[in-house]
Amino acid sequence: MKIGVFDSGIGGITVLGELRRSFPSVEYVYLGDTAHVPYGTRSAAQIRQLSADCARVLKSTGIDALVVACNTSSSLALDAICDVMGEVPVFDVVGPGVEAAKAARRKCGGSRATVLVLATRATIRSHAYGKALGANVIEQECPLLVPMIEEGWLDHPVLHRTIKEYVGAYARAGRPGVALLACTHYPWIHAAFERALPGWMIVNSAQAVARSLARSGIARKLRVRGKSRAGRVQWIFTDPDAVPAMARDG
Amino acid sequence: MKIGVFDSGIGGITVLGELRRSFPSVEYVYLGDTAHVPYGTRSAAQIRQLSADCARVLKSTGIDALVVACNTSSSLALDAICDVMGEVPVFDVVGPGVEAAKAARRKCGGSRATVLVLATRATIRSHAYGKALGANVIEQECPLLVPMIEEGWLDHPVLHRTIKEYVGAYARAGRPGVALLACTHYPWIHAAFERALPGWMIVNSAQAVARSLARSGIARKLRVRGKSRAGRVQWIFTDPDAVPAMARDG
Structure with a gap:
């Protein structure tokens, strides 16, 4: 089981932490769009475009579910993200x-x-x-x-x-x-x-996001243990040389 | 005579003001990359990419010279911008x-x-x-x-x-x-x-930029009067719905 977590920058790490606490045996892919942070002062059209681009990158990593751990994207771009993800379930904040x-x-x-x-x-x-x-x-x-x-x-x-x-x-x-x-x-x-x-x-x-996954159709898979890579996080930053120290430490 | 002025956001407007004072009969195209501001916390690679993209947009408007009114681009991306502009003279800050x-x-x-x-x-x-x-x-x-x-x-x-x-x-x-x-x-x-x-x-x-144009090979053309559109500014913002009030007022 592999879950994608997406935010404009390092904000989604607060959600990722809660997910890892609730589902420690799942593998995670975190994408921070550091090339375009902050999202919140941009237009709706731009936010939709950026969010869809990030969803495409995460989809290509083979994730089984996507958590949009960004309120700006969740509020303005959820349909665009769902279009990209197709059958892959999408959870917002x-x-x-x-x-x-x-x-x-x-x-x-x-x-x-x-x-x-x-x-x-x-x-x-x-x-x-x-x-x-x-x-x-x-x-x-x-x-x-x-x-x-x-x-x-x-x-x-x-x-x-x-x-x-x-x-x-x-x-x-x-x-x-x-x-x-x-x-x-x-x-x-x-x-x-x-x-x-x-x-x-x-x-x-953050806690409520974990609960919404636990109540969803993928709940059973989230609890499955085993797999050598379980619990690991793969980090993707769209501008890898512009990542805040807090994220590098995490 | 048409001069392109480029910045990540509204900073270049301070340079544009000085240029208009020095060369009032020239036509200007201002490009603010509001879809990607701020540049200064991004990586060199990202800044070079964004700056070259903006130079391409400005080149397509048929400008006779480009003023890179952004210190971050001037410091890190001048060669990439010059590659795009080819024969068109480029002035930095x-x-x-x-x-x-x-x-x-x-x-x-x-x-x-x-x-x-x-x-x-x-x-x-x-x-x-x-x-x-x-x-x-x-x-x-x-x-x-x-x-x-x-x-x-x-x-x-x-x-x-x-x-x-x-x-x-x-x-x-x-x-x-x-x-x-x-x-x-x-x-x-x-x-x-x-x-x-x-x-x-x-x-x-800002004043020194105007002086550097006045001393350059295009100096003679900057002083030519006439043309109905002279002195006008065409504004381009890469995220037109996310433009600060100060720029809209300008």
Whole structure:
């Protein structure tokens, strides 16, 4: 069993980690499109083109399933990716993200609790989360966070000041709710969001993605043990000489 | 007479402005590679590929000369661009930038004055400026400035804090020297550099680029008046739906 995991950069590594924890005997191929990161400030047409190109590369490696571990691609290019993949099952992060936010909301006062969706500009403008979550949802774009995370500024004064710019008004107004990190890069800076949003429940889609695979038609194959290469990750970066240190260490 | 001006994003607009001031009767084609900005954090191979692709697009518009208004491309891809352009003369920004720094250094105490070269990671790692300027040169990469400028954060606390991170140590230590903005995006935030480097002489290559054209073999043609379309700019963006507001206003 071989699963492809795709992101614009190193964000999908947060999802890959959760998948490896849940399905340790599976083989993985991770593709980071470092030649084109960040996706979130590009147009829908460009995001669809780039995502389809990456899907083609992953399909050629013979994967049995694809996890689109990028909210921007999941929100804007899922149909284009599915066209490329044909019979190969495709899992995205939007559905699991919505599920994670709803579960947190139930623990946090029910449908009257605010859900603050934090994502790239393209994801926010697609309103994929807003439509799925309904009332009491705030959608906030955070376009500079992916470049800072790719730069490794995970606990830097500039990062904290930037997050304050994006979420400070919500932290000050009203009572705490649920903050959904709707970009797979953002779990890298979970602690920074906790600091900026005291009292808020901060969730992401990584665990829910693993659950969606476990409930799917390929569930049985994910549990099969054995195979000498099991658990390994093959890394593909479209610009191999421009990979952040965090990914090289991982 | 038609001149092509090329940059990864909106940085080259600072050069275009200087060219239009110097040669108002020329027609311009501006290409911003908004589908791939920023260049400065990508590998040399990727930068060469992207730059050659853009040169091909500009060549097809029938330009009489090309100005590579991007320090990253000028430092790493000039030969690849010249290969594409063939007989069409190509002007870059590194030579003019070196000229501007040397002129400022003469006013600033001569060769013992420090020159602080500020640029993208790829430009700094090419050492194009360090080699040309010789002793007493400090090369400092500033990878997050292009994303912030493209985002329009030109006078934002986050921008000021980021610049302090990059140049604060030089501002505190030793006596002021010359700061060369070796990225055509940086003149957009000239005032922010002045604030971070009090007493320093801050220069960029835009005026020197216009001078290098005026001294070249095409100088006579640049002065010719007439033509109904003269002075106009044709704008090409590789991702037309992802163009920063500043460029749309320009």
